[in-house]
Amino acid sequence: MSPQPRLTEPSGKAAELYRNLQGGKVQCTACARLCRIGEGQVGLCGVRGVVGGVLYLLVYGRVMTGHIDPIEKKPVVHYKPGSKIFSIATSGCNWLCRYCQNYDISQRRKVEGIAAGPEELVSQAVAHGCEGMAYTYNEPTIFMEYARDVGRAARSAGLFNVFVSNGYGTPELVATMDDFLDCITVDFKGSGETKFVRSYIGIPDAEPVFQTLLEIKRRGRVHVEITDLVVPNVGDSLVAAEKLCRWIYDNLGPDTPIHFLRFHPDYKMTDFPSTPVETLEKHVSVGRRAGLNYVYVGNVPGHRDESSYCPGCGAVLVKRYGYEILEYNLDVQNRCRSCGCKTPIMGPLSRSASEDRFVPVIS
Numbered sequence: 001m002s003p004q005p006r007l008t009e010p011s012g013k014a015a016e017l018y019r020n021l022q023g024g025k026v027q028c029t030a031c032a033r034l035c036r037i038g039e040g041q042v043g044l045c046g047v048r049g050v051v052g053g054v055l056y057l058l059v060y061g062r063v064m065t066g067h068i069d070p071i072e073k074k075p076v077v078h079y080k081p082g083s084k085i086f087s088i089a090t091s092g093c094n095w096l097c098r099y100c101q102n103y104d105i106s107q108r109r110k111v112e113g114i115a116a117g118p119e120e121l122v123s124q125a126v127a128h129g130c131e132g133m134a135y136t137y138n139e140p141t142i143f144m145e146y147a148r149d150v151g152r153a154a155r156s157a158g159l160f161n162v163f164v165s166n167g168y169g170t171p172e173l174v175a176t177m178d179d180f181l182d183c184i185t186v187d188f189k190g191s192g193e194t195k196f197v198r199s200y201i202g203i204p205d206a207e208p209v210f211q212t213l214l215e216i217k218r219r220g221r222v223h224v225e226i227t228d229l230v231v232p233n234v235g236d237s238l239v240a241a242e243k244l245c246r247w248i249y250d251n252l253g254p255d256t257p258i259h260f261l262r263f264h265p266d267y268k269m270t271d272f273p274s275t276p277v278e279t280l281e282k283h284v285s286v287g288r289r290a291g292l293n294y295v296y297v298g299n300v301p302g303h304r305d306e307s308s309y310c311p312g313c314g315a316v317l318v319k320r321y322g323y324e325i326l327e328y329n330l331d332v333q334n335r336c337r338s339c340g341c342k343t344p345i346m347g348p349l350s351r352s353a354s355e356d357r358f359v360p361v362i363s
């Protein structure tokens, strides 16, 4: 990574998540790195820098990309299934994942992107028939003040907001989520095992991720899903997966969805193979033995564990193929249509999905 040039002019917008320190430095509180940043310098993520003793979010109002995705792609499967969402990202990231599939934007320590204010992004989303906004592809918490302003505008327009986040946050950051965020999928890698995250992500440990989840749970405003990237040979420990699943069961509850994601070689780890499907299936078994009711396989289109099953009778609740919904067997109160068991899936199926070729919602 090339060193950042010294900042001399403010750009973007003054940040809010920081505190001033003695000696002229500031401490950013947007993530658990808690960077201490001197005049003219930027934090590790590359998008928050100090000019005149003020921390600026340098990428405020700049997006690197805007895509229309199904919500299932995030992956989120228990919140407004079948929704179309408008996905945005800036440059930069607070993690240094050696396998990142979006490294061309996330590991770019440059202030780049197309100028787009909050209202403009929301107008684009509405014009394209989207029902929500997603903040994804790079870590959204590093551009929290921008995401929050987009999120507030989105809510005013009747849209919901989804974060795809590594969860490496702070209590101040979580408090900022309160008035705009509806859903977050928090991504573990290698089940958060310390040896893995030190070697392949560049963080000391995953403890802040657990603390972020506890704080989100305590505040009780945001729907949570968990993912765990299973990396062959170095991040596929079943012991670590069991520990993670037990923690989720004890602290977030048995109805919390967890997705075990298949790794694909990319960036600095192209010499690794894709995760064998059998390895993912062993992780699914571990999750179910830990008592979790909704354990999924991700990035394996057509696998039976992409679908949701009723914990009461075992019937298919939602049948999926990749990001598509093939069957939707919940009533309008989100109960299993076979046995009447109440489920935590927050339907109904999106109108944009049901108008297409999906099975209509039946009450």
Ligand code: SF4
Residues within 6 Å of the ligand: 028, 029, 030, 031, 032, 033, 034, 035, 042, 043, 044, 045, 046, 047, 048, 093, 094, 141, 142
């Ligand atoms: S958001 Fe960026 S500047 Fe702030 S603490 Fe994290 S890495 Fe450092």
